[in-house]
Amino acid sequence: MKKYASLFFLALSSGAITLGAYKLLFEDNRTASLVTSAPANYLRNASLGAENIDFTTAADQAVHCVVHVKNVSYRTISNPIMEFFYGYRGGQQQEQIGTGSGVIISEDGYIVTNNHVIKDASELEITLNNNETYKAKVIGTDSKMDIALLKIDAKEKLPYATFADSDAVKVGEWVLAVGNPYNLNSTVTAGIVSAKARNLGNNGIQSFIQTDAAVNPGNSGGALVNTRGELIGINTMISSQTGAYVGYSFAVPSNITRKIIEDIMEYGNVQRGILGIECGELNATVSKELGISQTSGVYISSVNKNTGAEKAGLKKGDIIVKLDDRKIQTYADLAGFINAKRPNDEVKVTFLRDEKTYTANVKLTKYDMIVADFKGLELENLSAAERKKLKVNYGVRVKSVENSKLAEFANDLEGGVILKIGNVPAENIETVSQLVSKIDENQAVQVEMITKNGELIRFIL
Template sequence: MKKIITLVLVSALGGIFTLGAYKLFIQDNKPVVVTADTSPAFLPTSNLNTLLKTGEAPDFVSAAENTVNAVVHVKNVTMSSGQMSFQDFFYGRSSPKAQVGTGSGVIINADGYIITNNHVINNAQELSVTLNNNKTYKAELVGADPKTDIALLKIEADEDLPFVTFADSDTAKVGEWVLAVGNPFNLTSTVTAGIISAKSRDLSGTSAQSFIQTDAAVNPGNSGGALVNTNGELVGINTAITSQTGSYIGYSFAVPSNIARKVVEDIMEYGNVQNGILGIQGGALNSDIAERIGVSDTEGVYVDSVVEDSGADKAGLQKGDIIKEIDDIKVSKFSDLTGHLSAKRPNDVVNLKLSRDGKIKTVAVTLAKNETITMPLVGRIKNAKATDLKKYRAENGVKIIQLNEEYEEYWKNNGVTQGCIITAINGVKINSVDDVQRVLKNKSLYESLKIELINEQGEKERYNFR
């Protein structure tokens, strides 16, 4: 045992002497200095500490408090018989059953007007609204606009209600903090935070939409809820998500508050939405399109044609013009233009900054009422002037201004060209494009389309499409 202890002590002493010799004779004698690094080479990816130190953190608490009591839970009851089953063929269709859908809404004044999405209340037989204080009221549908997916409800409360004020969504900036407030998965008063990721997003591919994109978490049930800035002001109405699972995966979309506000004001004042039309057809520029049409600009909206008698026509816009700005708002894509125009009415004036032959000019355009629509099978039609009707000896009708490309050869073979007059649809006398829209809207899915028109020879023709 004594030999083992002696061996361990000798080994330890040998190691100490060896290490000491290395330190003394071999290793460089470098002093160790401790300093405060005022300019680190690497910074943390989170700026939370910096925000907290400088006091610049957004006040989410204040914004949430200003919003949660003005966001409501909307319940939609519809009656449905469901799909035909095998048993239905033997025992007859079953009785309609109530189906309940839910969403969110935003109180916009103390009198109980509530804005929500059209798809939240679509086909409802019964609507009810539950406030954040758990009081429930029956709701009346004042009006809706499927195009913008906005609807207006009204409840009769026994007290003034808390409400959210509108912000100017045109001034909202990419990167700005926003809160989404709603009722996802039937959970009441849920607040999530994010930033504005992009503006003027078009999900349809037809340049008919102009959404605010955000990364605030939005899930089923959030539809119709509020997107607010850090002041608690309404920036948008949460409407859609893009997801393969049906739930939030990073992107959500809201109707800008300027569009939503204009829609509900029109519904309250006119009973329907008043659309101001610029009167051009064209598309957004990029490198490929610019090269194809022979221009140097790669940003803006290229004017391919100008609608006759429209505001653009009267203001002198021409084929080949490139719209760079509208009311000092940069136009990079077509949805920038349509998004701004969606908040305008007939007779409103917009200022366009154009590039024409390499020169910049500003033009004021008075928006007109929509007098042109695209009619199925036929093409673009517009309200006919007295001179148009006189040319074809017609007493009434609308004018064909562009034939449907798919059926153009068929129409021309039958003597129907641009300028011909449609006088009746499904037996209803037509005087305007509003009449056409009304007939098409009331036509059942299985009903044939009967068109009466005067061709280029001045002959009355009838067509029946099934």
């Protein structure tokens, strides 16, 4: 009897083991195979809806890093009647208040915001998410890229934002905009990245991140973060005819923002590198006019002398299609890549010439050595031959007029040679750059120049 019981138990055990092995080897493997063989974005696509994504962690992390920025400035209100009858030259000081947002980027109180948020400020007040307030000082600004760096002396270590790689951001990715629209502190809105490297035709940055997260006045300088709460951009502007949000907003990419901040902290100003080319982007119409088959990329119309591009052998007619490993389809792609670089950085340029592909290593030239901006005038150096022809020992030429207020004088100014700014000789672009950095944007200054017709003139700019 015991023998039969043992046999029965053995048979029962064997069946259980066989059934378990079948489950383990076949059914479990079949399930595992379905998961691992799915496309890499399979699970992500299954939860693209906002209702399936948890924004709470990212929002909680971001709101503590975003601050309210209060800009207090003063202007004098004159009384023309009192001035006319009594010679009264005084005026009433009127306080003006502007508000915006900022992002804490270090535990010791460095804050990044937009330059237009703090422009012309007499006082800057920062309010943290816990309602503590501090006076802030300006460490440095970059008006061209609309970025400013501030500093507060806080009582304790502050929560701060972590920079993400904005180049890795993908169109369609969920993002959060965090700021203080209409003085509504710690406001969080969600959207997706609508486009990258967006060119809005402004004089400054040409490589915005576009998003449909709701952004309104007061959001400027605030954070654009990914779903992990990492900083991918600084909200800068909206596209609107009314001044309020109508569907799209734009942010300065975090990679460019970080580079500007590091430059300000290390050098005191922004170090810009350029390839040394004049160029335009291709499309079907332009390509047809040029008689070429390539319809995307950046077409070189000229190469600046004594630049990295010239030394590397780039020529007029070359079409840039790649910088390092990044594909270049538009000018905004090129500008966004170069704006995150510094002078003397080396870039591998892939270009087409006579429909053949070539590569060249180009060392970026310092921007200030080629072109300088002075109150909306783009200036460039004179060659030795040009100085000899004009019978001058120094001067910089007005390459173009970008200031809309000076548009009606563009024909008179363009091609002219500035000899002095104030009473300081404009020896070259480097001298002018150093001089301009010491002149307030709103400060009137006398300019002495020779027009392209050879007439010596002086005017207040």
